[in-house]
Amino acid sequence: MIAAKQVDYTPAQRAHIRRTMWLLLAYAIILPPLVWYQAHNHVSHTVSVVMAIVASLPLLGIFASWGRYLSDEHDEYHQAITLRRNAIATNATMGAAIVWGFLQAFGVMPLVEAYWIPTVWVLMLGVSSCAPYLFRGRHGV
Secondary structure: OOOOOOOOOOOOHHHHHHHHHHHHHHHHHHHHHHHHHHHOOOOOOHHHHHHHHHHHHHHHHHHHHHHHHHOOOOHHHHHHHHHHHHHHHHHHHHHHHHHHHHHHHHHOOOOOOOOOOHHHHHHHHHHHHHHHOOOOOOOOO
């Protein structure tokens, strides 16, 4: 049986994970009733704006948690790795958004809702976190 590798997290990493999990739980609790209410009731413009902002707050908290993590992390190595992964995710996401935007402008691709951009960023962050393991052995990494 292969045992999972035990990872020792820094206190800042543990706090970030804890904050993120609580915010994701809040998002999972908040979003479904708002979507259901919007779909089944006539909602005024003002209430729709408030509902949209409320739905986005936990996700905004997750992005704020990244900033808090970077300021709380005292290990310069972990800080540098995180900044590198964030830069890779940001560049990949912005590059994809630019290409998709031009494809939309030329009528080749459909319109995509803007809230997908941070979703792609999180996915790119995951890919950038896995990249060292995928390319291990190359270039001495």
